Amino acid sequence: MSRYDAIVVGAGAGGGVAACVLAESGKTVLLLEKGHSLDFASTGRDHLRNHRLSCYGHSTGPDIEGNPRVFEDEGGEDRVVKPHWGEYNNNASCVGGGTLVYGGQAWRFHPLDFRMASTYGVPEGSSLADWPIGYEELEPYYERAEHEIGVSGGPPAPQMPHRREYPMPPMPATCKGERLRQGAARLGWSTQAVPLLASSIPWQGRKACINCQHCVGFACPVDAKNGTQNTVIPRALRTGRCRLETEATVTTLVGDQREITGVEYVRNGARETAHAEVVIVSCGAIETARLLLRMGLGGDEVGRNLQGHIYASACSLMPEPIWDGVGPGATVSTLEFSHGNDGLIGGGMLADDFLVLPIVFAKWHRPPDVPAWGPENKRWMREAYRRFVTCMGPVQDVPSRESRVTLAYGVTDSVGLPVARLSGTTHPETIRTARFLQERAEEWLRASGAERVWGRQPSLGLSAGQHQAGTCRMGDDPAASVVDSFGKVHGTRNLFVCDASVHVTNGGFNPVLTVLALSYRTTTELLRRW
Amino acid sequence: MPTSEWPLDDQQLAALRAALDRIVPADDWPSATELGCDEFVRRRLEASSEVLALYREGLDRLVSQGFAALPGHAQDEIIGEIEATRFGRELIENGIEGYYADPGNGGNRGAQSWKMMGFEVRG
Ligand SMILES: Cc1cc2nc3c(=O)[nH]c(=O)nc-3n(C[C@H](O)[C@H](O)[C@H](O)COP(=O)(O)OP(=O)(O)OC[C@H]3O[C@@H](n4cnc5c(N)ncnc54)[C@H](O)[C@@H]3O)c2cc1C
Numbered sequence: 001m002s003r004y005d006a007i008v009v010g011a012g013a014g015g016g017v018a019a020c021v022l023a024e025s026g027k028t029v030l031l032l033e034k035g036h037s038l039d040f041a042s043t044g045r046d047h048l049r050n051h052r053l054s055c056y057g058h059s060t061g062p063d064i065e066g067n068p069r070v071f072e073d074e075g076g077e078d079r080v081v082k083p084h085w086g087e088y089n090n091n092a093s094c095v096g097g098g099t100l101v102y103g104g105q106a107w108r109f110h111p112l113d114f115r116m117a118s119t120y121g122v123p124e125g126s127s128l129a130d131w132p133i134g135y136e137e138l139e140p141y142y143e144r145a146e147h148e149i150g151v152s153g154g155p156p157a158p159q160m161p162h163r164r165e166y167p168m169p170p171m172p173a174t175c176k177g178e179r180l181r182q183g184a185a186r187l188g189w190s191t192q193a194v195p196l197l198a199s200s201i202p203w204q205g206r207k208a209c210i211n212c213q214h215c216v217g218f219a220c221p222v223d224a225k226n227g228t229q230n231t232v233i234p235r236a237l238r239t240g241r242c243r244l245e246t247e248a249t250v251t252t253l254v255g256d257q258r259e260i261t262g263v264e265y266v267r268n269g270a271r272e273t274a275h276a277e278v279v280i281v282s283c284g285a286i287e288t289a290r291l292l293l294r295m296g297l298g299g300d301e302v303g304r305n306l307q308g309h310i311y312a313s314a315c316s317l318m319p320e321p322i323w324d325g326v327g328p329g330a331t332v333s334t335l336e337f338s339h340g341n342d343g344l345i346g347g348g349m350l351a352d353d354f355l356v357l358p359i360v361f362a363k364w365h366r367p368p369d370v371p372a373w374g375p376e377n378k379r380w381m382r383e384a385y386r387r388f389v390t391c392m393g394p395v396q397d398v399p400s401r402e403s404r405v406t407l408a409y410g411v412t413d414s415v416g417l418p419v420a421r422l423s424g425t426t427h428p429e430t431i432r433t434a435r436f437l438q439e440r441a442e443e444w445l446r447a448s449g450a451e452r453v454w455g456r457q458p459s460l461g462l463s464a465g466q467h468q469a470g471t472c473r474m475g476d477d478p479a480a481s482v483v484d485s486f487g488k489v490h491g492t493r494n495l496f497v498c499d500a501s502v503h504v505t506n507g508g509f510n511p512v513l514t515v516l517a518l519s520y521r522t523t524t525e526l527l528r529r530w
Numbered sequence: 531m532p533t534s535e536w537p538l539d540d541q542q543l544a545a546l547r548a549a550l551d552r553i554v555p556a557d558d559w560p561s562a563t564e565l566g567c568d569e570f571v572r573r574r575l576e577a578s579s580e581v582l583a584l585y586r587e588g589l590d591r592l593v594s595q596g597f598a599a600l601p602g603h604a605q606d607e608i609i610g611e612i613e614a615t616r617f618g619r620e621l622i623e624n625g626i627e628g629y630y631a632d633p634g635n636g637g638n639r640g641a642q643s644w645k646m647m648g649f650e651v652r653g
Binding site for chain 2: 046048214
């Protein structure tokens with residue numbers, strides 16, 4: 001039996017930061033990760049099996065067999081779904097979690113994102129709420145995440161006041177970015193370089209981004225994408241006080257309702273036990289909720305308010321080729337519609353996309369009048385690809401208590417434990433806002449000179465996926481939340497959550513910088529009180 | 531690829547190849563089978579008995595219509611008719627995937643579809 005100061009369950013965004021902060025402060029840490037330790041060499045560039053397009057699998061976990069979930073479809077029927085299916089609402093499962101393969105858009109949430117209920121009121125049927133903390137309290141930790149994990153960008157958006165510039169300059173401008181910048185200027189909209197957790201210059205002894213044509217969904221060939229797997233986790237290990245075990249699936253939190261004394265986990269078929277003063281759960285919003293539900297910890301709100309982002313997007317064809325192949329490709333954004341949209345709740349950031357792979361172009365971006373096959377389809381693929389531009393953005397989710405994770409009794413994983421069941425949808429207000437943002441995206445493309453613009457109407461559905469959050473929301477009232485404002489599970493003495501689960505709302509931005517910042521904040525406070 | 535390595539009989543295989551070459555026909559650039567989309571499908575069939583059963587059944591129907599020997603426009607008509615069926619969707623998707631996904635999947639030989647589109651992999 002082994003004993004540590006802290007056990008961190010899940011080595012993704014939140015867990016990686018937690019392990020590092022604790023180990024560097026002298027604590028002994030056991031970091032347990034269900035997935036494998038992976039890199040570019042072991043995962044490659046399969047265009048049909050990655051975390052952007054996972055038709056037949058993916059290369060960065062979870063394993064396709066032995067990890068099902070249950071998804072309640074629109075008709076109320078439960079269906080067993082596999083990790084690479086959309087309904088699974090997957091994120092990567094490996095050392096680094098989502099940060100190994102993410103696009104790395106590094107957004108702070110807007111100050112109003114923390115005060116949604118007091119800004120907009122609470123629409124009927126929604127669980128919209130304010131965070132117990134504000135932007136100002138998170139600001140120093142955002143800064144730490146930007147500087148310790150590594151963000152390229154700038155100047156920072158004035159809407160989210162920064163005390164320091166980003167540590168690296170923005171990625172190179174692209175033809176499409178320049179075109180969109182001009183379009184925005186014509187509309188009188190301000191724009192913003194997209195901040196990225198990738199290195200525009202050599203960083204921490206690793207190479208700069210080579211602007212390759214594969215980024216989001218894949219591991220980086222030169223390790224220039226900054227995730228927890230190549231920053232804080234190696235730092236934690238270098239202290240000599242952190243032990244990382246991979247392929248280690250935590251099955252049980254040991255102890256009673258108030259005091260957790262350790263965890264049980266399965267590794268290579270063997271059951272292991274470890275004990276600690278403090279246990280931090282950071283399995284991602286769906287798996288963290290599943291673990292707490294299985295343990296009966298955290299109260300009635302666990303698993304509720306599951307949210308992510310519905311995307312508003314529009315597609316266009318420019319009159320001439322505009323593709324310059326300069327990756328990662330997300331370069332220009334506008335924050336004009338993050339808030340203050342007449343009669344709507346919240347809003348969202350709009351930006352251009354990462355470079356679009358040919359097969360993604362074929363599957364996702366075909367206008368309704370182009371046939372799915374045959375000579376016209378082929379002509380379209382040939383003539384449109386280099387003229388294609390899309391804009392999109394994550395729409396602030398208006399959460400619902402009915403969008404939730406529960407346990408699927410009767411369906412078990414490879415260890416024999418009940419899996420997560422996902423049910424419900426986001427609130428209809430989210431869709432109203434999404435439609436508005438789609439129109440703005442179309443307007444932007446038109447103003448940028450597109451000769452043709454089309455889009456897909458966003459529709460009501462469960463919203464979780466790669467941006468999954470909210471299932472253990474933080475709050476001061478134990479009846480209406482799961483953790484306190486420092487990530488400690490209400491009613492327990494030493495159980496913490498350090499991942500996207502604790503988000504009260506999920507902002508009108510990609511969420512990972514907020515996950516990282518909150519983990520810095522939670523663990524810093526934990527050390528202060530230790 | 532000798533026929534013996536296929537889990538399909540000669541007639542099924544001929545119908546498959548003919549259909550793929552209507553899904554991505556030759557023009558100034560190669561057709562589906564010229565870039566190995568049939569090999570792409572073979573790997574799909576090898577990977578899943580469910581997909582194999584779907585293909586066998588669907589291809590048998592094409593064989594019974596004499597698909598492989600029909601003129602192109604008649605073949606197109608038949609594909610149009612099955613477009614919304616499970617088999618039709620799978621066949622069309624696989625044809626497109628084979629042609630435009632990475633060569634590592636068996637199709638898109640020499641990354642020729644990427645050259646056609648102007649998708650250049652530089653790093
Ligand atoms: C392709 C892709 C692109 C993305 N792009 C962006 C972007 O541009 N910007 C952005 O902000 N966000 C992006 N994201 C989302 C981002 O990665 C997530 O928001 C972030 O990783 C969430 O952090 P987390 O700590 O909540 O969970 P994760 O990072 O998912 O980590 C959870 C970890 O816990 C492990 N785990 C689960 N259960 C157990 C268990 N029982 N025992 C042990 N370990 C367990 C998992 O294997 C996983 O590694 C992207 C994600 C993907 C997949």
